[in-house]
Amino acid sequence: MGYLFTTIIRVWEMTLQSIGGHLTIGLGGILFLGAPVALWGGAYGYAIAAKAGISLGTSFAIGVALAACAGAIFAFFYARMSNDSFAVITLASVLAVDALIRSWDSVTGGVLGIAGVPRFGFGQTLKNLAIFEMYIAGLALGLEAIFIHSSWGRSLRALKENKIALISMGTSAKFIGQMVLLFASIFIGLSGVFAISRVQFLDPTFGGMVLLVQILTIAIISSAPKTLRLFAVTVIIVLLPEFLRFLNLPVSILGYLRSLIYSLLLIILIFYTLGNTYIKRYV
Numbered sequence: 698m699g700y701l702f703t704t705i706i707r708v709w710e711m712t713l714q715s716i717g718g719h720l721t722i723g724l725g726g727i728l729f730l731g732a733p734v735a736l737w738g739g740a741y742g743y744a745i746a747a748k749a750g751i752s753l754g755t756s757f758a759i760g761v762a763l764a765a766c767a768g769a770i771f772a773f774f775y776a777r778m779s780n781d782s783f784a785v786i787t788l789a790s791v792l793a794v795d796a797l798i799r800s801w802d803s804v805t806g807g808v809l810g811i812a813g814v815p816r817f818g819f820g821q822t823l824k825n826l827a828i829f830e831m832y833i834a835g836l837a838l839g840l841e842a843i844f845i846h847s848s849w850g851r852s853l854r855a856l857k858e859n860k861i862a863l864i865s866m867g868t869s870a871k872f873i874g875q876m877v878l879l880f881a882s883i884f885i886g887l888s889g890v891f892a893i894s895r896v897q898f899l900d901p902t903f904g905g906m907v908l909l910v911q912i913l914t915i916a917i918i919s920s921a922p923k924t925l926r927l928f929a930v931t932v933i934i935v936l937l938p939e940f941l942r943f944l945n946l947p948v949s950i951l952g953y954l955r956s957l958i959y960s961l962l963l964i965i966l967i968f969y970t971l972g973n974t975y976i977k978r979y980v
């Protein structure tokens with residue numbers, strides 16, 4: 698049952714991360730590659746505060762606040778540079794924060810990480826944590842669905858499909874992008890808090906480029922303004938590597954071969970999903 702609940706929880710956590718990627722990359726066309734930074738902000742904020750003896754509720758708030766701060770910094774740069782330059786800046790921030798985490802031993806634990814991170818009081822068991830995260834993920838999906846079909850959601854889609862038309866209607870494209878980056882970072886940071894509460898151990902390998910590839914894959918495939926499609930693609934991406942566990946792979950190359958097969962499956966999935974399809978406009 699532990700494996701089942703862990704897999705279910707990972708679906709809910711990836712759902713929160715996928716919403717962040719869907720809003721920025723999928724719908725808004727914002728080349729936001731700093732998702733791991735927001736995840737690390739939530740995870741390390743919660744872990745460090747909780748290990749320091751701060752109450753879990755306050756630690757939770759600190760983690761989300763650090764993710765929001767990362768989002769605010771990204772929003773600041775987004776309003777002052779082109780989309781391509783913003784992609785480079787956000788990707789560089791992942792490398793910079795990774796180096797900071799590995800070198801700041803006294804705070805982050807360096808490469809050895811932080812062990813024994815306490816779980817929430819309501820999530821002492823994986824079953825309870827899975828139920829709680831289900832409610833949070835469901836609420837987040839509902840909020841995104843409402844946002845997508847609102848005037849703000851249409852403005853966000855116009856940011857990707859026809860930015861000039863959006864500006865000509867008197868709407869600030871930069872402000873729309875900044876708000877979406879802030880909320881996306883909060884969702885991703887929230888998933889980081891939940892994830893570290895589940896595994897109770899945090900080191901620099903948590904998240905990183907693997908997470909970024911998954912979010913990009915989901916955002917690309919589910920670029921349509923459809924929440925149910927986003928959730929379905931998220932479930933597929935989470936469960937895809939789980940099927941590889943049942944393959945009789947050589948132990949000596951098990952990890953590398955699974956990564957290679959997983960990468961090839963993602964390439965095939967993206968190609969056959971979007972390779973020959975007509976790009977539909979929604980605004």
